[in-house]
Amino acid sequence: MEADDLALVSRAKAGDPEAFRALVVRTQRKVYAVALGIVKDRDLAWDISQEAFVRVHAHLPEFKGESSFSTWALRIVSHLAIDSVRKERTAIKDDIDDVRETDLAGGGEGILATALGNDPQENALRRELAGKMAEALAQLPEKHRTILVLREVEGLSYEELAERLGLHKGTVMSRLFHARKKMQALLREYAGIERGEAAEGGTEP
Amino acid sequence: MTACLRFAPMIGARPGELTLEEASALAEHLASCGACQGRLADEEALSGMLPEALLAEANRRDFSAFSDEVLTRIPALGRAARPAPRGGMLAPILGWVGHHRLLAAASALAPTLAALALIVYLGQGNAPEGAPVEVSSEGRSTMVLETSEGPVVLLGDLEPEGS
Numbered sequence A: 001m002e003a004d005d006l007a008l009v010s011r012a013k014a015g016d017p018e019a020f021r022a023l024v025v026r027t028q029r030k031v032y033a034v035a036l037g038i039v040k041d042r043d044l045a046w047d048i049s050q051e052a053f054v055r056v057h058a059h060l061p062e063f064k065g066e067s068s069f070s071t072w073a074l075r076i077v078s079h080l081a082i083d084s085v086r087k088e089r090t091a092i093k094d095d096i097d098d099v100r101e102t103d104l105a106g107g108g109e110g111i112l113a114t115a116l117g118n119d120p121q122e123n124a125l126r127r128e129l130a131g132k133m134a135e136a137l138a139q140l141p142e143k144h145r146t147i148l149v150l151r152e153v154e155g156l157s158y159e160e161l162a163e164r165l166g167l168h169k170g171t172v173m174s175r176l177f178h179a180r181k182k183m184q185a186l187l188r189e190y191a192g193i194e195r196g197e198a199a200e201g202g203t204e205p
Numbered sequence B: 001m002t003a004c005l006r007f008a009p010m011i012g013a014r015p016g017e018l019t020l021e022e023a024s025a026l027a028e029h030l031a032s033c034g035a036c037q038g039r040l041a042d043e044e045a046l047s048g049m050l051p052e053a054l055l056a057e058a059n060r061r062d063f064s065a066f067s068d069e070v071l072t073r074i075p076a077l078g079r080a081a082r083p084a085p086r087g088g089m090l091a092p093i094l095g096w097v098g099h100h101r102l103l104a105a106a107s108a109l110a111p112t113l114a115a116l117a118l119i120v121y122l123g124q125g126n127a128p129e130g131a132p133v134e135v136s137s138e139g140r141s142t143m144v145l146e147t148s149e150g151p152v153v154l155l156g157d158l159e160p161e162g163s
Ligand SMILES: [Zn+2]
Pocket: B003, B004, B007, B008, B029, B033, B034, B035, B036, B037
């Protein structure tokens, strides 16, 4: 696919609109998925995805193929999406990145894995949870949505996350920890899985 | 539990992301900590589910006009935008098969033709918002085949694009 993309990129650079269209069509859903994960709103995500491709086109002459076209397009769309939700960020003050003792209490660790592993209906639960995941993601604060999407969908490493978000690696790891913990709590709720015997004075809201 | 403060955030690291010291300390901690074993199991069980979920959201939308809308926003390419095609449910599938007739004749397409039996067509806004879109299980994603006439989603053991 990469070699194919490169051929399309050089045709698009030479001004072939159909080559550019083909590149858009190949990556549009992934680009939209990243935008949607970060901004939540479908129409805004659609608009940001289109703007991302406009920027991609404007910067085609600078694209040297060091990463894949798709990686490059995703980087551009996530920048735009993060910019558009930046104002959400300051609104939440009591949301720190440190991991404290209380964050570890009664978290129901392993319950989802056990439920998924014991699911008699061959992944019916997994499908159900996947169906709820976008909804759960939308309930997370902006910084947790963003870091999860950058990590899980765009596939960034700790180092890339640290650079992109201007954080230390330790903060990247603890922010991811909080984001996953919140996501898992919501998924347990959706799946109606109780914390059961693992719940010993949990302090989650 | 104090040790978990240090190690729980390391769970989910990819190979090479922890220093060798961190990685071996984590392994040692995991061997004796049930809670962190549970955290690791959850992390592994949910792995890949987020991209799958967001891609399924993307698949619910009709993208047939997307590339034209993009081209329209680029002055240099605006002329190349064309009206979204209108056709029956089967037009994209038949169109796609038509484009690949030579390959089909060479019998190189048997697996793809089998996969066509599993096709879900999302086109022309026919799928109502929120309509269920099948997402494959076990970490496999749907694959979207772009045809000249609209998106076609193949379900099966196909690798997701890009990642
Ligand atoms: Zn532990």
